[in-house]
Amino acid sequence: xxxxxxxxxxxxxxxxxxxxxxxxxxxxxxxxxxxxxxxxxxxxxxxxxxxxxxxxxxxxxxxxxxxxxxxxxxxxxxxxxxxxxxxxxxxxxxxxxxxxx
Amino acid sequence: xxxxxxxxxxxxxxxxxxxxxxxxxxxxxxxxxxxxxxxxxxxxxxxxxxxxxxxxxxxxxxxxxxxxxxxxxxxxxxxxxxxxxxxxxxxxxxxxxxxxxxxxxxxxxxxxxxxxxxxxxxxxxxxxxxxxxxxxxxxxxxxxxxxxxxxxxxxxxxxxxxxxxxxxxxxxxxxxxxxxxxxxxxxxxxxxxxxxxxxxxxxxxxxxxxxxxxxxxxxxxxxxxxxxxxxxxxxxxxxxxxxxxxxxxxxxxxxxxxxxxxxxxxxxxxxxxxxxxxxxxxxxxxxxxxxxxxxxxxxxxxxxxxxxxxxxxxxxxxxxxxxxxxxxxxxxxxxxxxxxxxxxxxxxxxxxxxxxxxxxxxxxxxxxxxxxxxxxxxxxxxxxxxxxxxxxxxxxxxxxxxxxxxxxxxxxxxxxxxxxxxxxxxxxxxxxxxxxxxxxxxxxxxxxxxxxxxxxxxxxxxxxxxxxxxxxxxxxxxxxxxxxxxxxxxxxxxxxxxxx
Numbered sequence: 161x162x163x164x165x166x167x168x169x170x171x172x173x174x175x176x177x178x179x180x181x182x183x184x185x186x187x188x189x190x191x192x193x194x195x196x197x198x199x200x201x202x203x204x205x206x207x208x209x210x211x212x213x214x215x216x217x218x219x220x221x222x223x224x225x226x227x228x229x230x231x232x233x234x235x236x237x238x239x240x241x242x243x244x245x246x247x248x249x250x251x252x253x254x255x256x257x258x259x260x261x
Numbered sequence: 262x263x264x265x266x267x268x269x270x271x272x273x274x275x276x277x278x279x280x281x282x283x284x285x286x287x288x289x290x291x292x293x294x295x296x297x298x299x300x301x302x303x304x305x306x307x308x309x310x311x312x313x314x315x316x317x318x319x320x321x322x323x324x325x326x327x328x329x330x331x332x333x334x335x336x337x338x339x340x341x342x343x344x345x346x347x348x349x350x351x352x353x354x355x356x357x358x359x360x361x362x363x364x365x366x367x368x369x370x371x372x373x374x375x376x377x378x379x380x381x382x383x384x385x386x387x388x389x390x391x392x393x394x395x396x397x398x399x400x401x402x403x404x405x406x407x408x409x410x411x412x413x414x415x416x417x418x419x420x421x422x423x424x425x426x427x428x429x430x431x432x433x434x435x436x437x438x439x440x441x442x443x444x445x446x447x448x449x450x451x452x453x454x455x456x457x458x459x460x461x462x463x464x465x466x467x468x469x470x471x472x473x474x475x476x477x478x479x480x481x482x483x484x485x486x487x488x489x490x491x492x493x494x495x496x497x498x499x500x501x502x503x504x505x506x507x508x509x510x511x512x513x514x515x516x517x518x519x520x521x522x523x524x525x526x527x528x529x530x531x532x533x534x535x536x537x538x539x540x541x542x543x544x545x546x547x548x549x550x551x552x553x554x555x556x557x558x559x560x561x562x563x564x565x566x567x568x569x570x571x572x573x574x575x576x577x578x579x580x581x582x583x584x585x586x587x588x589x590x591x592x593x594x595x596x597x598x599x600x601x602x603x604x605x606x607x608x609x610x611x612x613x614x615x616x617x618x619x620x621x622x623x624x625x626x627x628x629x630x631x632x633x634x635x636x637x638x639x640x641x642x643x644x645x646x647x648x649x650x651x652x653x654x655x656x657x658x659x660x661x662x663x664x665x666x667x668x669x670x671x672x673x674x675x676x677x678x679x680x681x682x683x684x685x686x687x688x689x690x691x692x693x694x695x696x697x698x699x700x701x702x703x704x705x706x707x708x709x710x711x712x713x714x715x716x717x718x719x720x721x722x723x724x725x726x727x728x729x730x731x732x733x734x735x736x737x738x739x740x741x742x743x744x745x746x747x748x749x750x751x752x753x754x755x756x757x758x759x760x761x
Contacts, residue, residue: 167630175629179581180588180606181622182598182614194623195630198689202570206639209646216648218471218501219457219702220726225500239364245595254590255597257605 167195265290267755270336270430270484271511277324277335284317284324284335288379291337295381295428303403304413304423306342307350308382313337316379323377333491334377339429341420342383343390344475345464346370349380353466354398355388357587357594357616367464368496369433369475376491381429385419388618389584390440390468392416393691394675397620402677405448407716407754411674414444417476421448424480425754431488432478437468438572439670439695441476442707446669446719449709449750451485451736452478454695456726457702458503460489461496469579470501472572472699480751482708482736486510489729505727513730514737520554522735525662529565530694536672538713543668546710546720546743553742555735560658560665564650568697571647573689574631574640575700580621581628587616652701659725664735667694669707669719694721704729706736709750710743717750 169188172195176183183191237250246253265287268276276282292310299305320335345351345367352358373380387397395403395418403418405411406426413422417434421444424432434441436454445452453476460475467473477488493507526547532540551557589595589612590605597603598611617625631640658665670691698705703726710720720739724732 171630172626175626175633177610178633179625179629180585180609180613181617181625182607182610183622187622191623191626195627198573198627199630202573202640202644205567205570205574205647206643208564208567209643209650213646213649215642215645216652217645219648219652219700220501220503222458222501222503227497235364240591242364243361243592245589245593252591255603255605255608 167192263290266294266427269481270479271487273336273430274333284320285314288313288317288337291381291429298426298428301404301409302406302422302426303401304384304419304426304428305382306352306385306400309349309380313379313381316377320377331376333487337379337381337429338373338431339381339384339420339423341386341417341434343386343435343466344369344433353389354386354400356399361593368461368498369492372492384423387416388621390416390435390437391620391624393443393688395419397618399618405674411676414447414674416440417444420478421445421450424450424478431484434476434478435465436474436476437472438699439692441478442695442705442721443670445478445707447674449717449754450478450480451482451708452476453485453489453706454698454704455489455729456704458501459729460492461499461502463496463498467583469576471579472576482740483511483514486514486733509730510733513733516734517738517741519550519738519742522555523662524550524555524557525560525658525665526557527665527667528559528561530667534671535668539668539672539718542711542713542718549742549746550739558662560661562654562658564647564654565697567647568651568700569693571644572696572700574644577624577628578631578641581625584625648700651697655701655703663731665723667721669694669721673713673716673718698723702726704732706732708736708740711748
């Protein structure tokens with residue numbers, strides 16, 4: 161586990177692209193170092209629990225949490241658009257989304 | 262220093278009820294204190310003078326008219342700037358939300374408003390609550406009122422400094438891995454992380470949803486308990502909110518008998534790697550508890566040794582998912598790339614590069630890695646199993662004691678710049694004693710137990726899930742016993758402040 165947890169700047173570049181964060185060379189390099197350190201410290205997690213241990217996703221299990229199916233209050237169009245970086249015709253105005261790779 | 266800012270929240274509540282002073286006077290005294298000391302402490306991102314005084318006036322009018330009001334009505338409170346406030350800027354201490362004015366209300370603020378507590382302002386934090394020093398705020402650092410060269414802890418550092426600096430009698434923070442308890446320990450105040458689901462997370466800007474919990478903070482146990490009672494309760498807007506009855510926190514905190522209470526000292530959380538002064542104060546506090554009739558036993562929680570590792574996989578994973586919403590499209594910052602094509606993809610990447618600080622980016626990237634195909638089972642899956650083991654350890658430990666105890670943090674407040682930039686793990690280790698409670702969802706509380714080299718040391722009490730009252734039943738009388746033994750931590754600071 162320890163060997164595979166050495167992270168390269170190329171791997172960080174891929175992760176940054178998945179995370180949609182633009183990063184320069186220096187940042188990629190320094191993050192690769194940080195991640196390698198952190199992962200080599202926490203990698204032992206997979207040595208502790210066997211297959212017989214169930215996973216916990218939430219600390220206090222509640223199931224079938226539903227509310228009555230009635231229409232409640234929602235934001236108005238105006239309220240929803242008030243904090244938008246750009247809007248037009250009562251809609252969010254976004255950069256080009258079609259024609260990309 | 263005005264006498265009004267020296268009083269506890271419950272003393273203020275009693276005085277307001279008896280008509281000894283008005284909420285306007287109390288609120289103005291705290292606002293004056295904030296404006297006189299903010300240059301030193303930097304506890305707040307936004308101070309809301311007008312809003313606070315408006316609420317105070319309205320509460321005073323209601324009381325004069327003989328209307329029934331909440332017991333804490335008119336007592337001012339400060340809110341961590343991770344808590345959404347409709348119409349009042351909410352930043353999460355991030356450039357991403359620098360100019361965001363929420364169009365909706367959090368349940369926490371709704372409850373505070375309904376009860377008539379004047380909101381003094383929004384307190385500073387590590388960006389999106391990620392950090393334990395409040396150095397990672399995009400809007401400047403907060404200093405520890407005990408010593409301005411030291412950090413106040415974090416991420417609720419502003420909330421804790423506002424209390425210790427007598428700028429506010431009550432604060433609301435949030436705790437994902439210790440973000441309320443550790444700053445409380447560093448500032449000599451009381452910080453509570455309730456059972457997961459005790460207080461609604463609706464309108465709390467999400468960091469790691471399965472770990473986040475709102476935390477009431479005060480200068481003594483009963484004050485924090487009173488705020489907990491006000492904020493807790495089922496909320497249909499939060500699907501993880503517990504339908505449990507809320508009562509008896511304050512009366513439990515005001516009991517004076519430690520007799521017969523069993524305190525379990527967690528073997529894995531005493532000693533190794535802890536500052537000498539912290540160990541000494543903790544041992545002395547155990548002696549005081551024993552002298553007051555408590556029985557001290559040692560309990561073994563072996564899986565706790567892996568809690569930190571599991572946390573630093575689970576938390577970033579949830580962070581990477583939760584923070585995907587900041588895409589520069591619907592609200593918050595939008596930045597266009599300096600060169601190349603301007604498309605949704607490049608704008609997102611440029612926005613997130615400019616809007617997030619280094620620590621936030623580090624955690625998003627780490628979480629993205631832990632959730633990647635091929636690593637998911639080894640990292641995220643294994644960490645979730647450790648979560649089960651930690652829960653099992655606690656369940657077993659509570660069979661032999663009423664509450665579990667440990668020092669809240671391995672050290673007292675660090676000096677600025679002490680963070681080893683080359684080793685992110687060094688700072689993460691500071692959360693070793695607080696993280697297990699978040700993993701297991703159990704309630705925890707930190708109260709001041711004494712001073713080491715002039716800085717406060719926190720004493721942590723953990724109770725079984727959904728039995729928060731048990732933690733107050735020990736914290737209240739222990740606080741009283743410590744005070745009777747001559748340990749009145751905040752008085753030391755208050756005396757220093759009156760001479761300023």
